[in-house]
Amino acid sequence: MSLIEILFYVFAGLAVISASLILITKNVLYAAFALIVTFLCVAAIYVFAGAEFIAVTQIMVYVGGILVLMIFGVMLTHKLTGKDVVTLSHNRFVGYLLGIVLFGILFFNIININAGTIKWISESQATSTQSSDVNNLGISLMSDYILPFEIAGILLLVALIGAALIAGTGKKI
Amino acid sequence: MIPIEHYLILSALLFCIGVVAIITKKNVIVVLMGIELILNAANINLVAFSQYDHVQIQGQVLTLFVIVVAAAEAAVALAIILRVYAHYQSVNIDEIKDLKG
Numbered sequence: 001m002s003l004i005e006i007l008f009y010v011f012a013g014l015a016v017i018s019a020s021l022i023l024i025t026k027n028v029l030y031a032a033f034a035l036i037v038t039f040l041c042v043a044a045i046y047v048f049a050g051a052e053f054i055a056v057t058q059i060m061v062y063v064g065g066i067l068v069l070m071i072f073g074v075m076l077t078h079k080l081t082g083k084d085v086v087t088l089s090h091n092r093f094v095g096y097l098l099g100i101v102l103f104g105i106l107f108f109n110i111i112n113i114n115a116g117t118i119k120w121i122s123e124s125q126a127t128s129t130q131s132s133d134v135n136n137l138g139i140s141l142m143s144d145y146i147l148p149f150e151i152a153g154i155l156l157l158v159a160l161i162g163a164a165l166i167a168g169t170g171k172k173i
Numbered sequence: 174m175i176p177i178e179h180y181l182i183l184s185a186l187l188f189c190i191g192v193v194a195i196i197t198k199k200n201v202i203v204v205l206m207g208i209e210l211i212l213n214a215a216n217i218n219l220v221a222f223s224q225y226d227h228v229q230i231q232g233q234v235l236t237l238f239v240i241v242v243a244a245a246e247a248a249v250a251l252a253i254i255l256r257v258y259a260h261y262q263s264v265n266i267d268e269i270k271d272l273k274g
Contacts, residue, residue: 008175012183019190019210028200035206038187042213045183048175050224051233054216054240061240066209066247073202073251077258087200090267095196099189106185115177124225133230145234152241159245167252 008048015041026086028074032067039063053134180221188214201254201264205247212243 018037025031039062046055078085115121141149187210194207216236223232258264 005175008179012179015183016186016190019187022194022203022206022210023190023197028202031203031206035209038210039213042187042217045180045217046220049180049217049220051220051230051236054220054233054236057237057240058216061244062209062213065244069247069251070202070205073205073254076255077202077264087198087203088265089197090199091196095193098196099193102192103185103189106189107182110178110181110185113178121177121225124227133227133233136228136230137233140230140234141237148238152238155245156241159248163248163252166249167255 004048008045011041011044011048015045026084026088028078028085028087029071031087032071032074035070036063036067039067050133053137177221177225180217184214184217184221187211187217199265199267201257201266201269202251204266205250205254209243209247212239215239 015038018034018041021034022031022038025034039058043055043058043063046052046058074085191207191210191214194210195204198204198207216239219232219236219239221232223230223236226232254264257269261269263269
Protein backbone atom coordinates (compact mmCIF):
# COMPACT_ATOMS: atom_id res chain seq x y z
CA MET A 1 0.00 0.00 0.00
CA SER A 2 1.62 3.22 -1.11
CA LEU A 3 1.70 6.51 0.75
CA ILE A 4 -0.95 8.04 -1.53
CA GLU A 5 -3.42 5.27 -0.77
CA ILE A 6 -2.81 5.54 2.99
CA LEU A 7 -3.39 9.31 2.82
CA PHE A 8 -6.57 8.80 0.79
CA TYR A 9 -8.06 6.46 3.38
CA VAL A 10 -6.98 8.75 6.24
CA PHE A 11 -8.75 11.72 4.64
CA ALA A 12 -11.81 9.65 3.72
CA GLY A 13 -12.10 8.31 7.27
CA LEU A 14 -11.67 11.79 8.73
CA ALA A 15 -14.40 13.11 6.42
CA VAL A 16 -16.85 10.40 7.47
CA ILE A 17 -16.03 10.75 11.19
CA SER A 18 -16.44 14.52 11.22
CA ALA A 19 -19.63 14.27 9.16
CA SER A 20 -21.13 11.82 11.63
CA LEU A 21 -20.13 14.23 14.41
CA ILE A 22 -22.83 16.52 12.97
CA LEU A 23 -25.37 13.81 13.76
CA ILE A 24 -23.98 13.03 17.20
CA THR A 25 -23.44 16.48 18.66
CA LYS A 26 -26.24 18.70 19.92
CA ASN A 27 -24.26 21.94 19.76
CA VAL A 28 -24.88 23.78 16.49
CA LEU A 29 -21.48 25.49 16.52
CA TYR A 30 -19.68 22.17 16.98
CA ALA A 31 -21.63 20.88 13.98
CA ALA A 32 -20.46 23.88 11.94
CA PHE A 33 -16.81 23.27 12.85
CA ALA A 34 -17.16 19.55 12.09
CA LEU A 35 -18.53 20.56 8.70
CA ILE A 36 -15.38 22.65 8.10
CA VAL A 37 -13.23 19.56 8.69
CA THR A 38 -15.44 17.54 6.35
CA PHE A 39 -15.14 20.11 3.57
CA LEU A 40 -11.35 20.28 3.93
CA CYS A 41 -11.10 16.49 3.74
CA VAL A 42 -13.35 16.45 0.67
CA ALA A 43 -10.99 19.01 -0.92
CA ALA A 44 -8.11 16.60 -0.23
CA ILE A 45 -10.11 13.81 -1.90
CA TYR A 46 -10.50 16.04 -4.97
CA VAL A 47 -6.70 16.38 -5.14
CA PHE A 48 -6.35 12.60 -5.12
CA ALA A 49 -8.82 12.43 -8.01
CA GLY A 50 -6.66 14.84 -10.02
CA ALA A 51 -8.88 17.92 -9.70
CA GLU A 52 -6.59 20.50 -8.10
CA PHE A 53 -8.56 23.53 -9.27
CA ILE A 54 -11.81 22.12 -7.87
CA ALA A 55 -10.06 21.50 -4.55
CA VAL A 56 -8.91 25.12 -4.29
CA THR A 57 -12.38 26.33 -5.29
CA GLN A 58 -13.91 24.07 -2.65
CA ILE A 59 -11.71 25.55 0.07
CA MET A 60 -12.38 29.13 -1.05
CA VAL A 61 -16.14 28.86 -1.56
CA TYR A 62 -17.21 26.35 1.08
CA VAL A 63 -14.78 26.92 3.93
CA GLY A 64 -14.26 30.62 3.27
CA GLY A 65 -17.78 31.52 2.25
CA ILE A 66 -20.62 29.16 3.06
CA LEU A 67 -19.36 28.08 6.48
CA VAL A 68 -18.74 31.69 7.57
CA LEU A 69 -22.24 32.51 6.36
CA MET A 70 -23.67 29.62 8.40
CA ILE A 71 -21.84 30.65 11.54
CA PHE A 72 -23.19 34.18 11.01
CA GLY A 73 -26.64 32.61 10.67
CA VAL A 74 -26.21 30.78 13.99
CA MET A 75 -25.10 34.00 15.69
CA LEU A 76 -27.97 36.06 14.28
CA THR A 77 -30.74 33.57 15.06
CA HIS A 78 -29.92 32.83 18.69
CA LYS A 79 -29.85 35.12 21.65
CA LEU A 80 -26.32 35.03 23.05
CA THR A 81 -26.92 34.22 26.69
CA GLY A 82 -23.70 32.38 27.44
CA LYS A 83 -25.43 29.01 27.16
CA ASP A 84 -24.64 26.55 24.38
CA VAL A 85 -26.67 26.77 21.19
CA VAL A 86 -28.30 23.35 21.00
CA THR A 87 -30.51 21.62 18.46
CA LEU A 88 -33.04 18.96 19.35
CA SER A 89 -33.72 15.83 17.35
CA HIS A 90 -36.92 14.21 16.18
CA ASN A 91 -37.83 11.16 14.05
CA ARG A 92 -34.63 9.56 15.35
CA PHE A 93 -35.53 5.94 14.73
CA VAL A 94 -37.06 6.47 11.28
CA GLY A 95 -34.20 8.72 10.19
CA TYR A 96 -31.39 6.37 11.18
CA LEU A 97 -33.25 3.36 9.79
CA LEU A 98 -33.75 5.13 6.46
CA GLY A 99 -30.08 6.17 6.37
CA ILE A 100 -28.79 2.68 7.07
CA VAL A 101 -31.14 1.05 4.55
CA LEU A 102 -30.24 3.65 1.90
CA PHE A 103 -26.53 3.08 2.48
CA GLY A 104 -27.03 -0.67 2.33
CA ILE A 105 -28.73 -0.41 -1.07
CA LEU A 106 -26.06 1.95 -2.43
CA PHE A 107 -23.19 -0.15 -1.06
CA PHE A 108 -24.59 -3.37 -2.47
CA ASN A 109 -24.95 -1.81 -5.90
CA ILE A 110 -21.54 -0.09 -5.85
CA ILE A 111 -19.65 -3.31 -5.12
CA ASN A 112 -21.56 -5.01 -7.93
CA ILE A 113 -20.88 -2.57 -10.78
CA ASN A 114 -17.33 -3.76 -11.65
CA ALA A 115 -16.18 -0.38 -12.96
CA GLY A 116 -13.00 -1.90 -14.39
CA THR A 117 -15.00 -3.71 -17.06
CA ILE A 118 -16.72 -0.57 -18.37
CA LYS A 119 -15.20 0.25 -21.72
CA TRP A 120 -14.32 3.93 -21.43
CA ILE A 121 -12.91 3.54 -17.92
CA SER A 122 -10.61 0.62 -18.74
CA GLU A 123 -9.43 2.30 -21.95
CA SER A 124 -8.59 5.47 -20.09
CA GLN A 125 -6.67 3.53 -17.44
CA ALA A 126 -4.53 2.04 -20.19
CA THR A 127 -3.65 5.44 -21.66
CA SER A 128 -3.47 7.46 -18.46
CA THR A 129 -1.01 10.34 -18.83
CA GLN A 130 -1.59 12.16 -15.53
CA SER A 131 -1.13 15.57 -17.10
CA SER A 132 -2.42 18.69 -15.42
CA ASP A 133 -6.12 19.19 -15.96
CA VAL A 134 -6.21 22.87 -15.02
CA ASN A 135 -5.21 23.93 -18.52
CA ASN A 136 -7.94 21.84 -20.14
CA LEU A 137 -10.47 23.03 -17.59
CA GLY A 138 -9.78 26.69 -18.32
CA ILE A 139 -9.92 26.17 -22.08
CA SER A 140 -13.20 24.26 -21.96
CA LEU A 141 -14.76 26.78 -19.54
CA MET A 142 -13.94 29.59 -21.97
CA SER A 143 -14.94 27.75 -25.16
CA ASP A 144 -17.50 24.95 -24.83
CA TYR A 145 -19.10 26.11 -21.60
CA ILE A 146 -19.00 29.89 -22.08
CA LEU A 147 -22.80 30.29 -21.97
CA PRO A 148 -23.32 28.29 -18.73
CA PHE A 149 -20.35 30.17 -17.27
CA GLU A 150 -21.95 33.56 -17.93
CA ILE A 151 -25.34 32.34 -16.71
CA ALA A 152 -23.69 31.17 -13.47
CA GLY A 153 -22.31 34.69 -13.04
CA ILE A 154 -25.77 36.21 -13.55
CA LEU A 155 -27.21 33.67 -11.08
CA LEU A 156 -24.69 34.75 -8.45
CA LEU A 157 -25.58 38.41 -9.03
CA VAL A 158 -29.31 37.68 -8.74
CA ALA A 159 -28.77 35.62 -5.58
CA LEU A 160 -26.67 38.42 -4.06
CA ILE A 161 -29.32 41.07 -4.71
CA GLY A 162 -32.13 38.75 -3.65
CA ALA A 163 -30.44 37.76 -0.40
CA ALA A 164 -29.74 41.40 0.48
CA LEU A 165 -33.34 42.35 -0.32
CA ILE A 166 -34.87 39.46 1.66
CA ALA A 167 -32.68 39.84 4.72
CA GLY A 168 -32.92 43.65 4.80
CA THR A 169 -35.09 45.53 7.24
CA GLY A 170 -37.88 45.79 4.71
CA LYS A 171 -38.92 49.36 5.37
CA LYS A 172 -38.88 50.57 1.79
CA ILE A 173 -39.89 47.42 -0.12
CA MET B 174 -4.46 4.37 -8.55
CA ILE B 175 -7.33 4.23 -6.10
CA PRO B 176 -10.28 2.20 -7.46
CA ILE B 177 -13.36 4.21 -8.29
CA GLU B 178 -15.57 2.10 -6.01
CA HIS B 179 -13.89 3.61 -2.98
CA TYR B 180 -14.78 7.12 -4.09
CA LEU B 181 -18.35 5.97 -4.65
CA ILE B 182 -18.59 4.35 -1.21
CA LEU B 183 -17.25 7.49 0.48
CA SER B 184 -19.76 9.56 -1.45
CA ALA B 185 -22.61 7.21 -0.50
CA LEU B 186 -21.63 7.47 3.19
CA LEU B 187 -21.62 11.28 3.10
CA PHE B 188 -24.94 11.28 1.23
CA CYS B 189 -26.61 9.04 3.83
CA ILE B 190 -25.25 11.15 6.70
CA GLY B 191 -26.69 14.23 5.00
CA VAL B 192 -30.10 12.60 4.57
CA VAL B 193 -30.19 11.52 8.22
CA ALA B 194 -29.18 15.05 9.32
CA ILE B 195 -32.03 16.54 7.28
CA ILE B 196 -34.58 14.10 8.72
CA THR B 197 -33.58 14.10 12.38
CA LYS B 198 -32.43 17.61 13.23
CA LYS B 199 -34.80 20.36 14.33
CA ASN B 200 -32.60 23.41 13.79
CA VAL B 201 -32.99 24.90 10.31
CA ILE B 202 -29.26 25.66 10.01
CA VAL B 203 -28.29 22.05 10.70
CA VAL B 204 -30.76 20.99 8.00
CA LEU B 205 -28.93 23.34 5.61
CA MET B 206 -25.65 21.68 6.62
CA GLY B 207 -27.18 18.33 5.60
CA ILE B 208 -28.03 19.76 2.18
CA GLU B 209 -24.44 20.96 1.74
CA LEU B 210 -23.18 17.47 2.66
CA ILE B 211 -25.40 15.92 -0.03
CA LEU B 212 -24.12 18.38 -2.64
CA ASN B 213 -20.53 17.50 -1.68
CA ALA B 214 -21.28 13.80 -2.04
CA ALA B 215 -22.56 14.41 -5.56
CA ASN B 216 -19.44 16.43 -6.35
CA ILE B 217 -17.17 13.59 -5.23
CA ASN B 218 -18.93 11.29 -7.69
CA LEU B 219 -18.55 13.76 -10.56
CA VAL B 220 -14.85 14.38 -9.87
CA ALA B 221 -14.13 10.66 -9.41
CA PHE B 222 -15.59 9.79 -12.80
CA SER B 223 -13.95 12.75 -14.50
CA GLN B 224 -10.45 11.46 -13.66
CA TYR B 225 -10.84 8.94 -16.48
CA ASP B 226 -11.54 11.73 -18.98
CA HIS B 227 -8.54 14.00 -19.41
CA VAL B 228 -9.54 15.70 -22.63
CA GLN B 229 -12.99 17.14 -22.05
CA ILE B 230 -13.24 17.21 -18.28
CA GLN B 231 -17.01 17.52 -18.15
CA GLY B 232 -17.23 16.22 -14.57
CA GLN B 233 -14.99 18.97 -13.22
CA VAL B 234 -16.85 21.67 -15.15
CA LEU B 235 -20.17 20.43 -13.78
CA THR B 236 -18.67 20.37 -10.27
CA LEU B 237 -17.75 24.05 -10.61
CA PHE B 238 -21.34 24.91 -11.53
CA VAL B 239 -22.67 22.84 -8.62
CA ILE B 240 -20.40 24.80 -6.25
CA VAL B 241 -21.68 28.10 -7.69
CA VAL B 242 -25.32 27.07 -7.30
CA ALA B 243 -24.63 25.81 -3.76
CA ALA B 244 -23.16 29.19 -2.81
CA ALA B 245 -26.19 31.04 -4.20
CA GLU B 246 -28.55 28.62 -2.46
CA ALA B 247 -26.84 29.02 0.90
CA ALA B 248 -26.98 32.83 0.68
CA VAL B 249 -30.69 32.94 -0.19
CA ALA B 250 -31.60 30.24 2.35
CA LEU B 251 -29.83 32.07 5.18
CA ALA B 252 -31.59 35.31 4.22
CA ILE B 253 -34.94 33.47 4.40
CA ILE B 254 -33.93 32.00 7.78
CA LEU B 255 -33.23 35.51 9.10
CA ARG B 256 -36.72 36.67 8.02
CA VAL B 257 -38.31 33.57 9.57
CA TYR B 258 -36.45 34.21 12.81
CA ALA B 259 -37.61 37.84 12.84
CA HIS B 260 -41.21 36.65 12.50
CA TYR B 261 -41.30 33.57 14.76
CA GLN B 262 -38.42 34.32 17.18
CA SER B 263 -37.35 30.71 16.63
CA VAL B 264 -35.55 28.53 14.08
CA ASN B 265 -37.08 25.27 15.31
CA ILE B 266 -38.83 23.76 12.29
CA ASP B 267 -41.60 22.34 14.50
CA GLU B 268 -42.70 25.82 15.54
CA ILE B 269 -42.76 27.19 11.98
CA LYS B 270 -46.15 25.97 10.87
CA ASP B 271 -48.24 28.93 9.71
CA LEU B 272 -48.43 29.35 5.98
CA LYS B 273 -49.56 32.95 5.85
CA GLY B 274 -47.59 35.43 7.89
